Amino acid sequence: MQDRKRLEQAIGAEERIRSLTEDLDTLFELAREGESVNGEIEREMKAYAEFLERVETAMLLSGENDERSAIVTIHPGAGGTESQDWAEMLLRMYLRWAERERFPTVITDRLEGEGAGIKSVTFEVNGENAYGLLQSEIGVHRLVRISPFDANARRHTSFASVFVYPQVDDEIKIDIRLDDLRIDTFRSSGAGGQHVNMTDSAVRITHFPTGIVVQCQNERSQHKNRDSAMKQLRARLYEHELEKKREETRKTEDSKLDINFGSQIRNYVLAPYRLVKDLRSKLAIGDVDRVLEGDLEPLIHAFLVWRKTGKTAGDGKDELPE
Numbered sequence: 001m002q003d004r005k006r007l008e009q010a011i012g013a014e015e016r017i018r019s020l021t022e023d024l025d026t027l028f029e030l031a032r033e034g035e036s037v038n039g040e041i042e043r044e045m046k047a048y049a050e051f052l053e054r055v056e057t058a059m060l061l062s063g064e065n066d067e068r069s070a071i072v073t074i075h076p077g078a079g080g081t082e083s084q085d086w087a088e089m090l091l092r093m094y095l096r097w098a099e100r101e102r103f104p105t106v107i108t109d110r111l112e113g114e115g116a117g118i119k120s121v122t123f124e125v126n127g128e129n130a131y132g133l134l135q136s137e138i139g140v141h142r143l144v145r146i147s148p149f150d151a152n153a154r155r156h157t158s159f160a161s162v163f164v165y166p167q168v169d170d171e172i173k174i175d176i177r178l179d180d181l182r183i184d185t186f187r188s189s190g191a192g193g194q195h196v197n198m199t200d201s202a203v204r205i206t207h208f209p210t211g212i213v214v215q216c217q218n219e220r221s222q223h224k225n226r227d228s229a230m231k232q233l234r235a236r237l238y239e240h241e242l243e244k245k246r247e248e249t250r251k252t253e254d255s256k257l258d259i260n261f262g263s264q265i266r267n268y269v270l271a272p273y274r275l276v277k278d279l280r281s282k283l284a285i286g287d288v289d290r291v292l293e294g295d296l297e298p299l300i301h302a303f304l305v306w307r308k309t310g311k312t313a314g315d316g317k318d319e320l321p322e
Contacts, residue, residue: 005128009058017052020044020047020048020051021048023044024041024044024045027040027041027044053297053298053301054297056301056305057133057297057300057301058129060304060305060308061129061133065131066129066131066132067128067129067132068130068131068132068167069124069125069127069128069131069166070124070125070130070134070164070165070167071108071125071164071165072094072124072134072137072162072164072165073120073121073122073162073164073165074091074094074118074120074121074160075119075120075161076117076118076119076158076159076160077140077159077160078159079156079157079158079159081113081114081115081116082149082156082158083117083159083160084113084114084116084117084118084119085117085149085158086141086143086160087113087121087160088116088117088118089292090160090162091118091121092292093292093293093294093296094123094125094134095123095294096294098125098130098294099294100295101127101130101133103125103126103127103130104125104126105123106126107122107123108123108124109122110122116149131164133300134164135164136296136299136303136304137162137164137296138163138164138265139162139264139265139266140159140265141159141161141162141264141265141266141268142157142159142266143157143158143159143160143269143270144156144157144268144269144270145271146271174234174241176207176233176234176237180207180209181207182205182206183203183204183205183226184203184204184205184206185201185202185203185204185222186200186202186204187200200222201217201220201221201222201225202215202216202222203215203216203217203228204229205229205230205233210240212236212240214229214233214236216229216232265278266278266279266299268288268291274286274288278302278303278313280303280306280312281302281303281305281306282302282313283299283302283312284313285298285299
């Protein structure tokens with residue numbers, strides 16, 4: 001059903017592109033005939049560009065876990081109430097984004113701040129490609145604004161970290177291919193009576209892909225020893241998969257940055273001017289309110305293009321205040 005849904009979406013996207021192209025061809029033909037359709041052409045071109053950007057975004061999601069749902073955590077950095085309030089603003093922004101994308105969300109853990117904001121929050125974003133899209137948000141987010149908590153109305157800088165994990169099924173299926181195994185039988189050397197020592201009842205199994213070797217010689221029957229060895233092998237492979245996942249988590253955790261100045265991935269400036277700028281893709285957006293209301297598509301798309309091609313959206317000349 002998932003494969004069918006993806007195919008239907010691909011077919012639907014192709015049909016939508018064809019329809020938009022035909023509409024534009026018709027409008028250009030009317031324009032050539034002297035009709036006043038410039039406003040309609042502008043609107044159709046904008047819709048065309050936005051749709052193509054969304055299609056390109058989906059095409060850029062090719063990572064192993066990109067199609068999975070996501071688990072998101074937000075932690076405030078240095079700054080006390082200021083940063084805790086900023087963390088809550090980020091939570092609202094992501095929940096609004098998920099609502100726009102029609103991704104169901106579930107807050108699984110929330111620790112309220114002292115006075116305002118949150119000390120931490122963890123929530124699920126459920127839906128196809130949620131993790132792939134939200135990878136653009138991993139890192140430290142910096143806010144510059146006139147503090148609502150400062151009686152002297154001074155400008156403050158706040159930090160909060162965002163991290164995103166792919167949701168992985170709890171049940172790990174161990175698929176053992178017979179072609180990956182070498183099964184050897186040999187004569188038992190331990191205690192067990194004459195029958196055990198005189199026949200090739202012991203079993204040793206080697207799993208080539210992992211190099212794991214298990215053996216059993218406790219039973220008199222080769223069949224029982226083989227069953228016991230296979231049970232050991234399944235347990236060893238299960239632990240092997242768990243260790244691989246733990247290693248991936250350790251690598252991901254090591255990629256986290258300190259939640260302070262100099263390590264941010266994106267700046268949000270509300271004063272003395274208004275600008276959101278991603279420091280990786282160099283995309284700058286002047287409509288800060290639109291971003292904080294959850295319109296993250298341009299930032300996500302620019303990040304995915306930058307990750308895939310190294311191309312940035314600007315030259316990085318716009319400097320932000322300290």
